[in-house]
Amino acid sequence: MSLRVIHYADIEATYDDPERIARLAGAVASLRDENTLLVGAGDNVAPGALALCTDGEQALTFFDAIEPAVDTLGNHDFDYGRDALLSVVRQSPQTWVCANADAGAERFGQDAGIVPWTVIERDGHRVGLFGLAHPLTDEKSPAAQELTFTDPIAAATDAVEALRGESVDHVLCVSHLGEAEGHGQGEVEDLAAAVDIDVICDGHTHDQPRIDRVAGTLVVRTSGEGVDLTELQYDGEWTARRRSVADAQPEPAVERTFRELRTTAGLDEVVATVSEPIDRSTSARFRGESRLGNFVTDAYRWVTDAEIGLQHSAGMRGGTELCGAVTVADLVSVVPFDMDVVRTSVTGKKILEMLAAGGEIVYPAQPAFWHVHLSGGSIVYDYAEREVETAAVDGQPIDPSASYRVAAPENLLRSFDIDLSHDTGSFGLQYELLAEYARTQGISPALDGRITRRGVESGSDSE
Numbered sequence: 001m002s003l004r005v006i007h008y009a010d011i012e013a014t015y016d017d018p019e020r021i022a023r024l025a026g027a028v029a030s031l032r033d034e035n036t037l038l039v040g041a042g043d044n045v046a047p048g049a050l051a052l053c054t055d056g057e058q059a060l061t062f063f064d065a066i067e068p069a070v071d072t073l074g075n076h077d078f079d080y081g082r083d084a085l086l087s088v089v090r091q092s093p094q095t096w097v098c099a100n101a102d103a104g105a106e107r108f109g110q111d112a113g114i115v116p117w118t119v120i121e122r123d124g125h126r127v128g129l130f131g132l133a134h135p136l137t138d139e140k141s142p143a144a145q146e147l148t149f150t151d152p153i154a155a156a157t158d159a160v161e162a163l164r165g166e167s168v169d170h171v172l173c174v175s176h177l178g179e180a181e182g183h184g185q186g187e188v189e190d191l192a193a194a195v196d197i198d199v200i201c202d203g204h205t206h207d208q209p210r211i212d213r214v215a216g217t218l219v220v221r222t223s224g225e226g227v228d229l230t231e232l233q234y235d236g237e238w239t240a241r242r243r244s245v246a247d248a249q250p251e252p253a254v255e256r257t258f259r260e261l262r263t264t265a266g267l268d269e270v271v272a273t274v275s276e277p278i279d280r281s282t283s284a285r286f287r288g289e290s291r292l293g294n295f296v297t298d299a300y301r302w303v304t305d306a307e308i309g310l311q312h313s314a315g316m317r318g319g320t321e322l323c324g325a326v327t328v329a330d331l332v333s334v335v336p337f338d339m340d341v342v343r344t345s346v347t348g349k350k351i352l353e354m355l356a357a358g359g360e361i362v363y364p365a366q367p368a369f370w371h372v373h374l375s376g377g378s379i380v381y382d383y384a385e386r387e388v389e390t391a392a393v394d395g396q397p398i399d400p401s402a403s404y405r406v407a408a409p410e411n412l413l414r415s416f417d418i419d420l421s422h423d424t425g426s427f428g429l430q431y432e433l434l435a436e437y438a439r440t441q442g443i444s445p446a447l448d449g450r451i452t453r454r455g456v457e458s459g460s461d462s463e
Contacts, residue, residue: 003125005172005232006031009041009203010224012076013048013319013333015058015258016267017226020245022255024226027248028066031231035123038066041203042074042133042176043224045088047317049332050258052431053265055084060091061257068094069120072131072174073101074203078141080338085143086112097131097174100155102148117159119166125234128163132156132175132191134204142339142411152177156195170198170234178204178221180365192217199238201230206318211240267329272438277323278445280334285313286369289451292316293373296334296430298445299437301375304343304427306407308393309375310354314362315339315409315430316373326443328435335409335430343407344424349400354416355379356388359453368456377450384455 006028014021032038045051050058056077071094077085089096089112099116101108108114117130132152138144156173163171173191180187188202192214199218202210206224213219218238220230232240262268284290293311301309319333346354358372359381368383377398380389391398398404406413409430413420427433 003122003127003170003234004033004036005199005201006036006038007041007201007220007222007230007232008038008044009176009201009222010043010074010206011059011062011226012043012046012224013317013336014226015051015062016049016262016329016333018255018258018262019250020226021062021258022250022252023248024245025062025065025251025254027229027243027245029251030248031229031243037120037122037127038068039129039172039174039201040068040071040094041174041201042072043076043203044071044074045077045085046079047076047336049267049329049336050261050265051080052332052336052338052429053267054261055080056088057091058258058261059088061261062254063092063094065251065254070095070097070118070129070131070174072096072176073098073114073133073137074176075134075137075140075144078137078143079336081143089113097129098133099130099159100135100150100152101133101137102150103146108147116155117163119163119168125170126166126168128166128168128171130156130159130163130171130173132173132177134176134178152191153194156191156197160195160197171196173197173200175200176203178202179208188219189214192219199232209242211242262329267327267332269328270325271328271331271435272326272443274322274324274326274443276444277321278443279321280317280319282318285316285318286366286371288370288453289447289449290373291445291447292334294375294447294450295443295445296434297373297375299434300341300407302437302441303433304341304407304425306343306376306405308351308377308404308406310406310408310412311373312409312412313369313371313373315412322443326438328431331434331438332431334434337409337430339409339411339430340426340428341407341430341433342410342413342420342424342426343405344413344418344420345403346406346413346418347400348398348402348404350416350418351393351404351406352388352391352398352400355391356381358451359383359386370451370453374450378452379450380452380454382454389454
């Protein structure tokens with residue numbers, strides 16, 4: 001008898017498009033039967049506009065519709081706090097598996113039902129499943145900072161030994177490891193090579209679907225964002241194929257519910273009209289000055305009456321370009337995080353340090369990425385020397401001994417150990433500032449020479 005598995009991951013902002021999330025539900029329904037295992041590989045709760053408005057509970061509507069067997073923890077699933085995530089875990093129909101997340105001396109979420117591994121029987125097959133979170137989840141999500149994410153390979157070794165001891169026929173890992181980011185932290189390639197696993201259903205890395213074998217282990221990954229599913233089958237050996245969601249029939253009840261959720265949350269309000277499309281690609285976020293970065297930081301500076309506005313590149317999400325009628329939901333999708341923008345006094349010396357971090361090697365595989373966008377100032381950065389050549393605020397060189405009013409997401413300022421205990425005001429969530437700015441000023445950003453990068457070789461920061 002053959003065994004079938006359907007795999008999805010990184011739903012994220014798919015929830016914000018009622019037709020697209022309904023189409024994904026329809027694709028699942030068309031592919032499964034009562035003996036099919038449906039598994040998720042993380043980031044299926046957050047981020048997104050509806051996720052921000054509901055603390056991730058919009059996912060419950062989808063989960064109840066498709067009834068997954070298991071899911072694991074993605075780094076963005078922590079975006080709205082540990083309590084919010086555990087609330088979703090308690091209410092959802094699937095079993096949550098994660099073998100490498102600890103809260104002090106206990107396994108994270110064990111009271112909510114999170115287990116390191118589980119055994120499920122389907123059509124005469126005993127299937128052992130375990131989950132792995134990304135080992136840098138505590139760095140990627142502020143709400144996970146007090147947790148410990150252990151070595152995935154060590155955790156997998158223990159999980160596989162335990163599952164083989166329960167006489168399972170197959171061992172499947174649902175992992176949120178993704179492609180190597182150059183950290184040497186047990187990404188999916190290392191895991192497959194080191195541990196005897198039959199199948200790894202992976203997530204985390206978007207737009208890089210894969211079906212291949214590593215040291216005998218079948219490794220699969222979807223494109224994320226509701227684009228496709230992976231259909232796996234065991235009939236003497238494991239095989240897999242990608243299944244596009246584009247032609248699936250949307251589930252009417254799912255689409256109707258998500259349209260109602262958007263309306264109730266006020267996400268359909270049109271705040272501005274954009275005549276020249278604003279790019280949200282990797283280039284727009286990580287290759288220096290961009291119209292997207294200028295729009296975001298201009299909004300922060302204008303709303304807060306600051307001298308300089310700052311935004312970290314990774315804090316802006318990719319997606320479809322902003323064009324035509326722009327809604328609140330569109331702006332939330334750019335910065336879909338439960339994070340306030342604050343204004344505080346910062347020394348020129350610290351601002352220079354923050355701007356210099358724009359050219360640091362944060363992702364070893366992408367040494368020429370740029371990581372800081374700004375409004376009210378300018379910078380010339382030398383990649384060969386990894387240093388700031390010049391930096392100015394309001395056309396004047398930054399004075400290290402002076403103090404400037406800076407507006408930025410709170411976590412960006414805290415990451416540079418800036419004291420926010422005095423002379424600090426909070427102005428609301430990031431998207432709220434974008435919406436306020438758009439309603440009164442419109443959205444028509446231009447490039448004006450804020451960021452000049454020297455010594456960046458062509459192709460050195462490719463997609």
